[in-house]
Amino acid sequence: MAKDKIVLAYSGGLDTSVILAWLKETYDAEIIAFTADIGQKDELDGLEEKALRTGASKVYIDDLRDEFARDFIFPMFQAGALYEGQYLLGTSIARPLIAKRMVEIARAEGATAIAHGATGKGNDQVRFELAAAALAPEISVIAPWRLESFREQFPGRAEMIAYAEKHGIPVQATASKPYSTDRNLLHISFESGMLEDPWFDASADSCKDMYVLSVSPEDAPDTPEYLELEFEQGNCVALNGKKMTPLEVMDTLNELGGKHGIGRVDMVENRFVGMKSRGVYETPGGTILFHAHRKMESLTMDRDVMHLRDSLISKYSTLVYNGFWFAPERLALQALVTESQKNVTGTVRIKLYKGNVIAAGVKSPVSLYNPDIATMEADPTQAYNQSDATGFIHLNALRLKVGSGVEQSKQK
Template sequence: MKEKVVLAYSGGLDTSIIIPWLKENYDIEVIAVCANVGQEENMEEVYEKALKSGASKAYVDDVSEEFVTETIFKAIKAEAKYEGKYLLGTSLARPIIAKKLVDVAHIEGAKYICHGCTGKGNDQVRFEASIAALDPSIKIIAPWRIWDIKSREDAIEYAQKHNIPITVTKEKIYSVDANLWHISTEGGDIEHLENEHQNHVYKKCLPVEEACDEAEYVEIHFEKGVPTKVNQKELSPVEIIKELNNIGAKHGIGVIDIVENRLVGMKSRGIYETPGGTILYEGHNILESATLDKEALHFKQMVSLKYGELIYNGLWYSKLRESIDAFIEQTQQNVSGSVKIKLYKGFMKPAGIFTTNALYDESISSFGESDLYDHKDAQGFINLFTLPLKIQSMKDEKINNNQKDLELDKEVAVDKAI
C-alpha cells in the first residue's frame, strides 16, 4: 500500500502544480484538503479541480465559523496588529487550516503533510510550527524548498506543459491570499517600492475616489469584547464579518500599503484589504478606551504588540499565546456596549459610545466642581510628581558649577606656571 500525503490545497497556481509534481517524484497517494475560511471561491470547482489534477481524494470543508470564533475574535479582543498596522489576515487563518490538515492526516493515516509555501515566505513557518505543535510525528514535504522551479514564471510554464488550468499569467502575476477577514496582494509591480499601487489590485474595497459620496453610520454592539450585533441586529460571527466587509468596502475603508519585516529576515511589500476588520478594531478600541482603566489599558497595549508578533510568527499554539489570552479575557469583562462610527471616503469618526460600564464620569471630568476632585489638590500632587525633576535639576546644576570651578582652578594654575 502506498504512503499518503495530505496536501494543503487551494486550487491556485502553486498547489495546482504540486499534485502532478508529487506523483512524478514520490510513489505516494495525494489527498487534497481545502479548508474554506471564507475565500469566496466555488468550492465545488476546487474539489473537482483537485481530483482532475491527480488527487485520489479531496476534502473541502467550511471552517469559517471556527476561523472567526477561535482566532479572529481573540485578535479583536487583544487588538493585535503586526508592526502596528497589519491586521494579520493571512496569519490568523493558518492555525485553523493547519488543524484541519492534521485532522485529515489522522483520519487517512497519512504520515506526510505537503504545503505550497515558498522558501522565502512566512507561511512555511506558520504551517510547520502549527503542525509540529499539533502532531510532531508528521513529516513535511515543501516542494518550493526541493524542486527546480525557482519563480512564479517557472510555475506558470510547468502548469502550461502539464495542461493544468490556471488564472495567473505572466502579465498578471500577483500573489493573492483571500479569506473572510482580508485579501492580500503581493508581487508583480508592487515589488518595486517606487511604484504607486494601482486601483486594479483591489479585489474587495472601492478606491476612495470611487467610494460613496454620502457618509454612513454603523453601530456595533460588543459583549465582553466580542461583537454580537451590527446596527442593532443580532448576527452570527460569520455574518458580522460579512456585513461589515460590505459596509466598509463601499466606503474604501481598510486598505493599507505596507512594507513589513518578514519572519524569515527580509522585507516585503503588500496591499491589504480588511474593511470589516478595520471597523471592528476601531469600534473595539473606542469602547475599550471608555471602559478599561489606565494601567490595564497601557499594559494591554504592550501585550497586544507581543500577541501580534506571536500570531505573525506562527506561534498560535504556543503556551505564551494561551497565557496572554487569560490576561486579555480578564481585561474584557467590562468591555460591553455599543459604538457608533461614521464612515466616509476611507475615514472613520467616533459618533457615540453607549455603555453602562464607562469609567468616564462627566461630573468628575468636566471643568466644574466635583465632590471627588478639588482643584486645590492638584498643587500638592504636582509638587510630589515634579520632585524627582527638581532634584535632578538641582543636582545637575551643582555638578556643572563644580566642573566650572575645576576648570577655573586649572586656568589659574596654568597662569601661575607661566
C-alpha cells in the same frame, strides 16, 4: 502494500497543482488535497474536480468560516493586534487554523506527512510548520520549495507551466495580473510582481482593477453612513440592533467597509525570515471592527489594565505574525486579554465616509466615565478635590528636581 498518504494544503493555483502531481510522482504516495473555506468566495469553484483530475485520491473542502471568525479573528481583535502599526494580520491569523485542520485530517486518514506550497522566503512556511509542531509533532512536513531537487526542476513559472501541460494539469496561468493574492474572511493581500517596487503607486487609477473588496475612497459615496456596533465582553454581537454571529458580523462589515473605501493599507513590513517585503491589503470589515472595539474600550476599561494590555500589543501581534498562535506564551497572553475584556460591553456609533471610520458616540451600562467628576464646572459629587493635586505633583516632581540638581552641579 498500502501507499503512504500525504495531506496537501491545496489552493488550485499553479504552484499547488504542480506540487500535487510532483508529490504523487516523487513519493509514490496517495495525495489528499485539503482546501479550507475561510472566505475565498468564488475562488473555490471547481476545486474538487480540479484536484481529482490532477491526481488527488481524495479531496476535503471544509467550511471553516464560523470557526475562523469566532475562535481566531475575534480573540485577536480583543487583543488589539496590529503588526508594525498598520497590518491587521489577515493572512497570518488564517494559517494556524488551516494547519490545525490539516493535522486533524492527517490523523483521521492515517497520513504520515502534510505538505504546503509556501516558498522558502516567506512567512507562511513558518506559520504552517510551527502550528503543526505544536499540535502534531509526530507528523512530518514536506516543503517542496525548500528542496533543492524541486527548485532545480522548477526554476521559474515557465517550467511549471510546461510540467502542467505535459501532465494534463488543468491550470490557468496568465500575465494579466502581475501580482499574487491571498483572500479570506478578514482581508485580501497583494504582493510581488509590480508591487515589488515600493515607489510604485498602488492607489493610482491604473490599479483600480486590482482591488477586490473595496472601492477607492475617491469613488466612495458622498453621503456618510452611520453604523452602531454592540459589544459584549469585547466581542461584537450586533449591528444596528440586529444580533449576529461573528461570521455574519464580518460579512456585513466587509460589505459596508468596502462600499465606503475603508481598510486599504500599503506598507513595507519586516518578515520573520529577515527580509523586508511590500504588501498591499484590503481589510474593510476588520478596520471598522478594530476602531469600534478600541472606542468601546476607552469607555469601559480600567486605565492601568488598558495600558498593560497595550504594552503587550506589539508582542502579541509579533507572535501571530511569526506563527506562534499555539505557543504557550500566546495562550498566556490571551488569558490576560480575556480578563481585560470582561466589562468591554456597550454600543459604539461610527460614521463611515470615504475611507474613514469616524467616532460618532459611545455608551455603556458599565461605563467608567463619570461626567460629574470629569466636568470643568463645579463637581456635585465632591469626589475629586483639586487641592489634592498639589501634593500629587510635588511627589511626582521630586525625582525630576533631584536629577536636575545633579546635572546642574556637574556643570559648575
